[in-house]
Amino acid sequence: MIEKVGNKYELQCDYCSNYVEDFEDFQEAIDYKKANSWKSVNFNGEWNDKCPNCASRSSL
Numbered sequence: 001m002i003e004k005v006g007n008k009y010e011l012q013c014d015y016c017s018n019y020v021e022d023f024e025d026f027q028e029a030i031d032y033k034k035a036n037s038w039k040s041v042n043f044n045g046e047w048n049d050k051c052p053n054c055a056s057r058s059s060l
C-alpha cells in the first residue's frame with residue numbers, strides 16, 4: 001500500500017515488512033513502483049503492493 005505519513009508518502013509491501021519512505025507525493029511512489037518491479041495485486045477489490053522480493057516468489 002501507499003500510505004501518507006505526515007506530509008510524505010510511504011510505499012509498503014503488503015506481503016512482508018519491506019517499505020520505502022520519503023516520497024514527496026503519491027505519483028512519485030507510483031513511478032517508483034513501476035521503475036523497481038513492484039507489482040500491484042487486486043485482492044478483494046483493494047490494491048495491494050508487492051515488493052520485488054515477494055513478486056519473485058510464486059507461492060505468494
Ligand SMILES: [Zn+2]
Binds near residue numbers: 017054
Ligand atoms: Zn515484500
